[in-house]
Amino acid sequence: MNRGTIDVGSRPGGLDLQATLESGQSYLWWREDGADFEAGTTGDDGWYLTTARVDGTPAVVRTRKREDRLEWESTVDAGPLLRRRLSLGDHLPTIRETAPNDGFVQRAYDTYWGMRVVSDPPFPSVVSFICSAQMRVSRIHRMQQSLREAFGTPVSFDGETYHAYPTPEQLAAASEAELRELKLGYRAPYVKRTAEMVANGEADPGDAAGRTYEEAREYLTQFVGVGEKVADCVLLFSLDYRQAVPLDTWIRTTIEEYYPDCDRGNYVDTSRAIRERLGGEFAGYTQTYIFHYLRHAEDEPPEG
DNA sequence: TAGATACCTTATAG
DNA sequence: ACTATAAGGTATC
Numbered sequence: 001m002n003r004g005t006i007d008v009g010s011r012p013g014g015l016d017l018q019a020t021l022e023s024g025q026s027y028l029w030w031r032e033d034g035a036d037f038e039a040g041t042t043g044d045d046g047w048y049l050t051t052a053r054v055d056g057t058p059a060v061v062r063t064r065k066r067e068d069r070l071e072w073e074s075t076v077d078a079g080p081l082l083r084r085r086l087s088l089g090d091h092l093p094t095i096r097e098t099a100p101n102d103g104f105v106q107r108a109y110d111t112y113w114g115m116r117v118v119s120d121p122p123f124p125s126v127v128s129f130i131c132s133a134q135m136r137v138s139r140i141h142r143m144q145q146s147l148r149e150a151f152g153t154p155v156s157f158d159g160e161t162y163h164a165y166p167t168p169e170q171l172a173a174a175s176e177a178e179l180r181e182l183k184l185g186y187r188a189p190y191v192k193r194t195a196e197m198v199a200n201g202e203a204d205p206g207d208a209a210g211r212t213y214e215e216a217r218e219y220l221t222q223f224v225g226v227g228e229k230v231a232d233c234v235l236l237f238s239l240d241y242r243q244a245v246p247l248d249t250w251i252r253t254t255i256e257e258y259y260p261d262c263d264r265g266n267y268v269d270t271s272r273a274i275r276e277r278l279g280g281e282f283a284g285y286t287q288t289y290i291f292h293y294l295r296h297a298e299d300e301p302p303e304g
Numbered sequence: 305t306a307g308a309t310a311c312c313t314t315a316t317a318g
Numbered sequence: 319a320c321t322a323t324a325a326g327g328t329a330t331c
Contacts, residue, residue, distance in 0.1 A: 024326065129326080130327095130328090132325095132326055132327080133311095133325090133326085133327040133328065134311085134312090134313095134324080134325055134326090134327055134328090135312095135313085135314095135325055135326075135327090136314080136315075136324090136325050136326090137325090137326070138315095139313085139314070139315090139325080140325095140326080180312075183312080183313060183314085184312080184313090185311075185312025185313050185314095186310090186311045186312050186313090186328090186329095187311095187312080187328095188312085190328080190329090224328090224329085225327090225328065225329085226328085227327060227328045227329085228327090228328095229326075229327060229328090230326090230327075230328080233326075246326070247326095248326035248327085249324090249325080249326065249327090250326065251326085265306095266306085291326075295326090
C-alpha cells in the first residue's frame with residue numbers, strides 16, 4: 001500500500017474536494033460510503049475512489065481531505081496522478097479574475113470556492129459524456145459504475161476487488177445487447193462504435209489536444225454519439241481547454257435569463273458569444289461553477 | 305443548410 | 319395509481 005499527503009491549504013483557493021468530484025464534471029469517482037452523489041450527503045472527509053492506468057497497468061486510488069491536507073492511499077504512487085486529475089496547479093484567484101462581476105456568478109464562486117475543473121483521461125471522459133445525453137447526473141454515474149464492473153479488469157486493493165474503467169478494446173468487444181442491459185439505452189451503439197474507432201486506431205480522443213479550440217471540437221465530433229456539446233465537455237473536463245463552454249440545458253436557461261443577447265440561434269455562434277461574455281480564456285471554469293450552483297444552491301442565501 | 309423527429313430508460317411531477 | 323414530462327443531446331432525414 002502506497003500512502004501520501006498533499007498540502008492543499010496553501011494552494012490559492014484551496015480545494016473543495018466534494019464539489020470537484022460531485023459536480024457532474026467527472027463520472028469516474030465514487031464514494032466509499034456508497035452514498036449517491038445526488039443524495040445531498042455533505043462533507044468531503046470520507047474516502048473517494050477511482051481507478052487509473054499508470055503505464056497501462058490498472059491502479060486503484062482513494063483520497064480524502066483532512067483539514068488542509070489531501071490524504072491518499074493507492075496501489076501506486078498516486079501523488080502526481082492526483083495533482084493532475086484534480087488540477088491542483090490551477091491558480092483559482094487568477095481564473096476568477098476573468099469572470100464577469102455579476103451577482104449570481106460571484107455567488108457561485110463564493111459558494112463553491114475551491115472547486116477545480118478536473119482533468120480526466122480522454123477515453124473514459126468521452127464515454128461518460130456520450131452516456132450523458134438526455135440523462136440525469138446520478139444515472140450517468142451509475143452507468144459508468146456498471147461499465148466498470150461488467151467489462152473492467154479486476155484490481156485488488158486493501159483486501160477488496162475493484163474494476164478498472166474498461167479500455168477501448170474491452171468496450172469494443174461488448175455487444176450492443178450487453179450494453180443495453182446496463183441501461184445505456186440508445187447510447188449503447190454509440191459507445192460501442194466509438195470504442196471500436198479508438199481500439200482499431202482510426203482515431204483517438206487524446207489526439208484532439210494540441211489543436212486550436214474549435215478544430216479540436218471538430219475533431220471530437222467524428223466519434224459516434226459526440227456532438228458539439230459532448231465535445232465541449234471532453235475538451236473542458238479532460239483536455240484542458242478551459243475556454244470550452246458546453247451548452248447544456250442549464251447554461252441555455254442561464255443565457256435565456258441573464259444573457260439573452262448571446263443567443264445566436266445555433267450552437268457554434270451562441271457558444272462563441274457566451275464564451276466571450278464569461279471571460280474567454282477560463283469561460284468553461286466559470287460555467288462549471290454556474291452549472292453546479294444552479295443545480296444545487298440556487299435557493300441558498302448568498303454568503304457574507 | 306436549417307429544421308423536425310425518433311430515440312432508451314427512469315425519476316418525478318401532476 | 320396512472321400518464322406526461324424531462325433528463326448536462328445526437329443522428330438522421
